[in-house]
Amino acid sequence: MKLDNCDLAEGRCFANCPRTQVNLEAIHQEVFGQTYCDIEIGLFKQVKMVRASSPDLRKKGQTSGVVSALLQFALREEFIHGAVLTHRTPDHLPRGRVIRHPDEILSCAGSSYVAGPTLQALNQGPWTDTERIGVVGTPCQVLAMRKMRVSPLKKTNLMDRVTLIIGLFCTWALTYEPFMKYLKARVNGASIRKLDITPPPERLLKVITSDGHTWDVPIDEIRPFIRKTCGICLDMTSELSDLSVGTVEGIEGWNTVITRSDLGEEILSRAEAAGIIESRPLPEENFKHLKEASLLKKRRAVSTLKERGELEGGYIILSHELIGRILSEAKEAES
Amino acid sequence: MSVLSKDSPGKKTLFMGNEAIARGAIEAGVQVCAAYPGNPSSEIIGSLSQVAGELGLYVEWSVNEKVALEVATAASFAGLRGLTAMKQNGLNVASDFLFNLNLSGSKGGLVVVVCDDPAALSSTNEEDSRPYAKMCDLPLLEPSTVQEAKDMTRWAFDLSEELGLPCLIRSVTRLSHARGNAELGRLPKNRPTPRFDTSRPIIPQPVMVTHKALHDKIKTCQERFEKSPFNLYRGPERPELLLVTCGPGWMYVLEALANLGVEDRAGIVKLGTTWPLPKSFLIQHLKKANRVLFIEEVDPFLENNIKEFCAERTAELGVKTFLGKASEDLPDTGEINPDIVTRAIQKVLRVSYEPRSSQYAQEAAEAASLFAPARELGFCAGCPHRATYWSLKNALAMDGRDGIVLGDIGCYTLGVRPAGFEQVKTCHAMGSGAGLANGFGQFERFGLDQPVLTVCGDSTFYHAAIPALVNARYNRSNFLMLILDNSATAMTGFQPHPGTGRTAMGPEAPVVDIEALCKSLGTKVQVKNPFDVQDTMDAIYQLLQDQEGVKVLVLRQECALVRAKRQKALYKVRVDQERCIGQACGCNRRCTRIFKCPGLAWDPATGKARIDEAICTGCGVCADICPQSAILKETV
Numbered sequence: 001m002k003l004d005n006c007d008l009a010e011g012r013c014f015a016n017c018p019r020t021q022v023n024l025e026a027i028h029q030e031v032f033g034q035t036y037c038d039i040e041i042g043l044f045k046q047v048k049m050v051r052a053s054s055p056d057l058r059k060k061g062q063t064s065g066v067v068s069a070l071l072q073f074a075l076r077e078e079f080i081h082g083a084v085l086t087h088r089t090p091d092h093l094p095r096g097r098v099i100r101h102p103d104e105i106l107s108c109a110g111s112s113y114v115a116g117p118t119l120q121a122l123n124q125g126p127w128t129d130t131e132r133i134g135v136v137g138t139p140c141q142v143l144a145m146r147k148m149r150v151s152p153l154k155k156t157n158l159m160d161r162v163t164l165i166i167g168l169f170c171t172w173a174l175t176y177e178p179f180m181k182y183l184k185a186r187v188n189g190a191s192i193r194k195l196d197i198t199p200p201p202e203r204l205l206k207v208i209t210s211d212g213h214t215w216d217v218p219i220d221e222i223r224p225f226i227r228k229t230c231g232i233c234l235d236m237t238s239e240l241s242d243l244s245v246g247t248v249e250g251i252e253g254w255n256t257v258i259t260r261s262d263l264g265e266e267i268l269s270r271a272e273a274a275g276i277i278e279s280r281p282l283p284e285e286n287f288k289h290l291k292e293a294s295l296l297k298k299r300r301a302v303s304t305l306k307e308r309g310e311l312e313g314g315y316i317i318l319s320h321e322l323i324g325r326i327l328s329e330a331k332e333a334e335s
Numbered sequence: 336m337s338v339l340s341k342d343s344p345g346k347k348t349l350f351m352g353n354e355a356i357a358r359g360a361i362e363a364g365v366q367v368c369a370a371y372p373g374n375p376s377s378e379i380i381g382s383l384s385q386v387a388g389e390l391g392l393y394v395e396w397s398v399n400e401k402v403a404l405e406v407a408t409a410a411s412f413a414g415l416r417g418l419t420a421m422k423q424n425g426l427n428v429a430s431d432f433l434f435n436l437n438l439s440g441s442k443g444g445l446v447v448v449v450c451d452d453p454a455a456l457s458s459t460n461e462e463d464s465r466p467y468a469k470m471c472d473l474p475l476l477e478p479s480t481v482q483e484a485k486d487m488t489r490w491a492f493d494l495s496e497e498l499g500l501p502c503l504i505r506s507v508t509r510l511s512h513a514r515g516n517a518e519l520g521r522l523p524k525n526r527p528t529p530r531f532d533t534s535r536p537i538i539p540q541p542v543m544v545t546h547k548a549l550h551d552k553i554k555t556c557q558e559r560f561e562k563s564p565f566n567l568y569r570g571p572e573r574p575e576l577l578l579v580t581c582g583p584g585w586m587y588v589l590e591a592l593a594n595l596g597v598e599d600r601a602g603i604v605k606l607g608t609t610w611p612l613p614k615s616f617l618i619q620h621l622k623k624a625n626r627v628l629f630i631e632e633v634d635p636f637l638e639n640n641i642k643e644f645c646a647e648r649t650a651e652l653g654v655k656t657f658l659g660k661a662s663e664d665l666p667d668t669g670e671i672n673p674d675i676v677t678r679a680i681q682k683v684l685r686v687s688y689e690p691r692s693s694q695y696a697q698e699a700a701e702a703a704s705l706f707a708p709a710r711e712l713g714f715c716a717g718c719p720h721r722a723t724y725w726s727l728k729n730a731l732a733m734d735g736r737d738g739i740v741l742g743d744i745g746c747y748t749l750g751v752r753p754a755g756f757e758q759v760k761t762c763h764a765m766g767s768g769a770g771l772a773n774g775f776g777q778f779e780r781f782g783l784d785q786p787v788l789t790v791c792g793d794s795t796f797y798h799a800a801i802p803a804l805v806n807a808r809y810n811r812s813n814f815l816m817l818i819l820d821n822s823a824t825a826m827t828g829f830q831p832h833p834g835t836g837r838t839a840m841g842p843e844a845p846v847v848d849i850e851a852l853c854k855s856l857g858t859k860v861q862v863k864n865p866f867d868v869q870d871t872m873d874a875i876y877q878l879l880q881d882q883e884g885v886k887v888l889v890l891r892q893e894c895a896l897v898r899a900k901r902q903k904a905l906y907k908v909r910v911d912q913e914r915c916i917g918q919a920c921g922c923n924r925r926c927t928r929i930f931k932c933p934g935l936a937w938d939p940a941t942g943k944a945r946i947d948e949a950i951c952t953g954c955g956v957c958a959d960i961c962p963q964s965a966i967l968k969e970t971v
Contacts, residue, residue, distance in 0.1 A: 003732050004756075004929045012921025012962075091877060124964050153919060177734070177880070 015151050018143040019229050023150075023317040027143075030150045031240055032261070036318075039298065039325050040291040041258060042239025045265055047287060049248055050257040050279045062110050062196065064255045066277055067136060067166060067245055072102035073271045079263070080134035080164050084122040088112050092192060093176060096121025108136075112195055113205075114180075115173035115227055119144060122158060134164035139235035142167040146240045164263060167238020169246025169256070171297065172230035179225040183207060187215050199249040231304050232315055234326075236297040237290070243268065248282065249289055256282060256290060298326045340386045344521045352510040353378035353420075355481045355517050356448055359488025360418045361390060363444060364523035367410035368394045369403040371798065372827035373422030374457040375511040376450035380420055381828065384839040391526070396830050396839040399765070399798040400425035401432055404447065408436060408501070411445035412537055413529035416492050420448040423462040424764065428799070430467065433501070437471040437549055438539035440499040443527075444492030450506045453632045453670040457826075459744060459762060461668060463634035468503050468610040472553045475503045475610035476565065479585035481515030483607060487565060489520065494559065498552045505609075507632055509583045509670065557611040565607025568620045574602035576683055577623055579637055580630040581606045584671065588630055591677040595686050612640055621645065621652050628683055629659035632671050658683060713754040716934035717899075717952030719821055719892035720747045723865040724755040725930065725960065727788075727817070730875035731758070738786040738879065739775060743768035743800070745792035746826045746894075747819050754931065759790060766791070766799025769816060773803055776812030776885070786879045787814035794824040794832045796849060807885040808856045815878050815886045816858075818849055819865075821894040829897060853887040865890040866905075868959045895952045904953020906968035908934075910944045914965035917942040922962045930960050 006013075014020055028036040032043050041047075050066045052058050057065030074080045085108035087097045094116025099105055118141055127133065135145065142165055149159040183192065190209040197219065198204050205217040238244040242264035248254045257279075259265045271277045282290075302323060305311045311323065338348050339358050350358060357379050360368065368387075370380040380394060387394040393410075397403035400421045410417030421429065426449050433447070449467075452458040468475035476491055478484040484506065491502040539545055560566065570577075578601055580588050585605045592598045604620045606613070621627065621641075629638035638659040645652055660667040664679045677690040692698065714721045724747075731738045742750055742759035743766065750759030761771055772789040791800045796818050804816065824830045831837040833847035853860045861878070863871045871890060878886045893901075918924070926944050927937040934951030937944055944965070955968035 003729055004925065006923045008921065008923045011923055015921065089873065089877075091880075093873075093876075123962060126964060153921060181880075 012151075012153060015153055016144050016148050018140040018147065019232070019315070021315060021317065022143065022147065025317070025319075027146045027150055027240065031146055036322070039295065039322055039329065041237045041244075041294045042235075043260055045259045045261075047256065047258050047282050047290070048279045049251065049254045049282045049286075050268075050277050051254050053275055053278050057106075058253060060106050060109055063247055064253050065109075066255045066257060067168075068105045068109055069276050070166065070243070070267060070271055071099075071105050071134060071136070073274065073276045074134055074164060074267055075100075075102045075105075077270070079132065079267055081131040082127065083134040083136065084118060085136050086116050086118045092180060092195070094118070098122075098125065110194055111168075113174050113197065114176045115140075122162070125158075127158065127161065131161060132163040133158065133161050134166065135162055136166045136168065137238075137241075138168050138170045138173065139238045139240075140170075140173075140233060142238045142240045143235065164267070165241040165243075167241025167244045169237050169244065170233075171236060171293075172226045172233075174222060174225040175227050179222060182222070182225065183217075186217060186221075187213075199247050232301045232310075234298045234301045234316065236294040246290075248286055250286070251283075254280070256286070295326065295329060302326050337382065337386050337389075339382055340389050340522070341519060342522045343519055346519045347516045348519055349514055350481050350485065350517050351378060351514050352478075352481050352484050352506060352512060353450070354382050355485040355515075356420070356488045356504070356506065356511075357382045358517070358519070359485040360416075360446065360492070361386070361392075362485070362520040362522060363489040363492035364416050364526060365418050365444075365446075365492070366392055366415040366526055367407055367417040368392060368419070369397045369406035369417075370420045371397050371400045371403050371425060371428075372824055372830040373400075373425050373450075374827055375452055375506075375508040376420045376422045376425070376448065377827045377830065378511070379418075379448060379450075380839065381830065383418075384841075387840045390522075394839045396824075396832065398833060400428040404429040404432055404436075407447075408432070408441060408445060410529070411441040411443040411495075411501070413531050414443045414527050415529050416444040416446075418446045418448065418488075420450065422458065423449060423451045423464045424458065424460060425449070426464045426467055427462075428765070433467070433471055433473075435539045436501060437473055438542060438545040439537045440545070440548075440552075441495060441501050442499065442537075444495040445501040446488060446491045446495060446504060447501050448488070448504045448506065450508070450511045451633060453507055453509075454668075456508060459748070459764075461633060463632075463636060464503075465505055465609065465636040466634070469640070472549045473500055473503050473610075474498065474553070474556045474560075474608070475505060476607060477505050477581045477609045478510060478565075478607065479582055479605065481510070481513065482517040483565065484510060485517045485520075487607060494556070497559075498556055500549075500552055500556075505582070507582055513583075553611050557613065560608035560611065560613040561615050563608050563613065566613055566616055567605050568602060569605070570602025571599055572623065574600060574624045575626065576601045576680070577604060577621065577627045578602065578630055578680070579604045579606065579627060579641060581609050581637060582632060584630040584632065584676070587671060587673045587676040588680075590673040591680050591690075594673070594677055594690060595681060595684070595688050597680070597684055597686060600684055601680065606637065609637060610640075612644060614644060617641065617644065618648065618651065621655070625653065626656045626658065626683065628664065628679060629657070630665065630671065630676055630679070631659075633668075635660040635667070711753055711931075712749055713931060713933065714746065714749060715895050715952075716932055716950045717895035717954040717956075718746070718932075719865045719890070719895070719954075720749070720755065720819055721930070721932060722868060722892070722954070722956045723747075723790075723817070723819055723871065723890050724750050724758050725956070726865065726868050726871035727758050727790075727875055728756045730872045730879065733872075733876055734786060734879050736785055738788055741768040741771045741775065741787070741789040743789070743791045743795050745795055745819070746821075747790055747792055750790060756929070764799070765795050766803055769800040769803035769807070772814040772816065773807050773810070773812045776807065776814035777810070779813060779882075788817060788879075789814060790817045790819055792825075793818060793820040793822065793834050793849065796820075797833050797847065801852070804853065804858065804885065804887070805856060808858055811884055813882055813884055815875070815888060817875070818887060818889045820849060820889050820891040821897075822891070823894040823897050825894045825896065829894070850887070850889055853889075858885050858887050860887045860889065862889040862891055865892050866954055866956055868956060895954065899952055904951070904971060906953045906955035906958075907971045908946050908951055908953055908955055908958065908966060908968050910946055911965050911967055912941070912943055912945075914963055915943040915961075916963065916965075917944070920963055926957055926961060926966065930957060932957055
């Protein structure tokens with residue numbers, strides 16, 4: 001979306017955009033101090049099934065309330081002083097919001113599956129110079145923050161103070177306007193309370209309206225509203241976050257949590273020790289499916305880039321070896 | 336004490352042209368004055384309103400020019416003297432009534448002053464209002480000097496009463512806004528009491544009778560004009576060239592002849608009564624020369640009418656060479672000035688004289704640019720319209736359907752230019768944005784997939800947009816109307832209107848509530864503060880998604896100039912010099928290159944933005960547009 005005329009060839013918009021060129025290797029070195037080698041779900045320390053201990057949070061959260069529980073804990077324990085989350089207007093338009101009190105967290109619970117300007121709120125703050133900030137975002141939002149961190153432009157952003165990033169699993173996001181228009185017509189104009197996409201094999205968009213009715217919308221019906229740019233995204237599991245959170249196929253009320261950084265590990269273990277969350281090992285079958293799904297997204301993106309002739313010197317800078325592995329291993333997984 | 340109420344007959348006093356017109360009306364005993372403001376006419380009613388209480392007049396700012404003419408006419412019908420004043424566009428609005436009033440006739444002296452704006456210095460069009468006099472068969476006077484402006488106005492009331500017709504006076508910017516001396520006349524002592532004679536209805540019917548009567552009246556008028564002291568000839572008995580002029584052209588001609596030193600070669604026919612033509616007076620002087628050069632502003636009104644008249648009287652007058660706009664000796668658009676007139680006369684008389692280099696305008700502009708930076712027309716610092724257009728721009732971009740914004744008349748017309756981020760795509764007459772939106776709002780049936788919006792000021796809303804809104808509701812047109820309510824008729828000088836809670840004469844007035852009015856029509860109405868950029872943007876965006884019927888969003892925030900007189904700044908605004916990182920930001924100077932409030936400055940020394948504290952009005956909007964949050968607003 002172009003808001004204003006601009007004559008800068010490469011300004012900050014260009015440098016920070018998650019859909020302009022990305023050097024994954026350089027970012028991994030900066031963020032984790034490691035080489036990018038795990039092509040399935042990115043670098044990780046452990047993967048578990050987690051849920052909030054509080055039944056209230058479990059009820060009000062999107063799946064298991066784990067993100068809300070972790071954020072409340074991080075705020076109370078002063079891992080962070082404020083969090084940038086996404087809340088939705090009554091019309092489900094996503095928007096960034098700065099939260100400073102644990103009680104406010106639930107105002108941002110739930111998903112609308114629509115891409116939103118969350119990071120605008122991060123940038124606008126306002127923040128004091130000593131505040132530590134947590135952000136919950138989609139893979140592209142996490143990538144944008146990491147690009148800011150490695151930005152070649154003068155270091156002028158808040159990235160030194162963004163200490164905790166919780167990334168969400170994401171297959172794609174939808175374009176707001178046509179999606180909402182379609183959805184409103186689909187539920188006969190009823191007021192929409194909650195949206196939830198169920199994992200395979202069901203793969204339904206469950207639309208829960210204020211009158212308590214649940215409408216099942218097959219995913220294929222909303223595919224036309226998928227943002228074009230999602231087609232070149234390689235990241236399903238927010239590989240550059242401290243903690244990644246997504247659903248668990250076939251097990252209701254639990255989230256998959258991938259721990260990636262030392263900080264993520266510390267928060268998760270302390271929250272569990274404090275009884276804020278509870279965890280279980282992720283069944284091997286689920287872990288396998290997770291990796292396959294993640295690889296498939298990568299393969300689709302790489303294939304799309306290849307078709308467009310943008311693989312060499314285009315969107316991603318990645319070694320031929322890794323690209324080859326993505327294409328071949330994903331193929332195996334698919335078969 | 337105002338010069339308008341000074342009771343010192345014979346005293347020479349300095350007047351603005353429009354004040355002289357007002358003084359002439361007072362000397363004539365005017366009791367009722369009404370107008371809708373419009374440059375260059377606004378000072379007539381503006382100055383009358385200041386002495387209304389003292390002199391016992393009724394003066395009002397009316398909702399539009401037609402109503403103003405009707406209010407003044409009511410005075411005439413009741414036997415009082417009435418005056419209305421307007422700009423050229425205003426006469427178009429009032430003309431429907433005027434084209435019936437000419438037939439019905441008037442009683443008490445009724446004067447309609449129209450101030451034309453040659454070169455459209457503050458107008459959307461360049462219109463010569465004089466053909467209206469010919470179309471309506473009404474007397475037309477054109478003053479050339481400030482003294483004449485006063486004297487003609489005074490006489491116009493007598494003429495109007497004698498003929499039983501409203502009398503038109505045409506002024507132009509260079510007379511209305513010029514200053515000069517005029518000798519004061521007496522102030523009237525007695526004023527009649529209004530009374531309508533109900534036994535004699537005042538109607539245009541039967542038209543065949545009243546139309547004929549109108550033609551008889553205009554013949555009588557012509558007889559009066561033959562002897563009018565406002566028409567004169569100056570020059571030799573057998574000039575080589577006859578100059579026919581009116582209005583400020585008279586002064587330009589005098590200056591041109593003096594500069595060229597050809598006063599003995601050219602004669603001047605100066606007309607003050609320009610319709611109907613004083614034919615005998617003209618024959619007498621047109622005989623003097625075979626070459627005639629017409630000097631007048633905007634259209635060739637005298638030129639064409641006198642040519643037509645000469646054609647009828649060729650046997651008597653002989654064959655003439657006519658020079659003027661048709662012969663391209665004078666420009667057919669824009670203002671004239673002594674230079675233009677000098678060049679025209681010089682060419683005809685073959686005199687060598689260089690009044691001023693033909694490159695002067697360009698050279699002057701270049702010289703000025705050495706000291707004054709080029710400036711785009713823009714909104715004032717802290718103007719709510721800038722904030723509105725910012726939100727509108729973003730909402731339309733978010734919507735992504737290439738929405739059409741239909742504009743209207745007011746400061747916010749600048750929305751067509753970079754000041755308003757070039758959001759507005761049409762601008763015609765008062766209320767036409769809403770009217771056009773009515774049409775566009777019906778075209779979805781033919782496949783139009785762009786959302787339709789219109790912007791309309793508060794004063795414009797009362798003036799002409801309400802019928803369009805009623806039409807939209809009734810015919811189910813689908814558009815979003817943004818009423819940019821800055822609680823002022825700002826562009827013409829802050830005259831009160833039905834939303835301001837004041838009248839021309841000062842006392843408090845009931846406010847005509849825009850949202851209540853719109854709600855009563857059954858339209859969906861929201862009110863927002865444009866200084867809350869996010870909230871406004873959301874509201875516009877959400878309303879654009881509503882594809883059912885007409886929606887009204889009132890964006891209310893007082894005009895920055897009015898607010899500055901009344902209260903201190905809302906915020907103390909500053910740029911945090913640590914946070915602003917100048918060109919390194921990548922925002923490409925969003926504050927000073929795009930948002931461009933004059934209160935923001937780019938400091939080339941530091942390469943960062945700063946607030947110009949002398950200009951900033953503290954609205955705080957820029958704090959919300961800085962992507963780096965470097966502009967800070969602190970409540971004061």
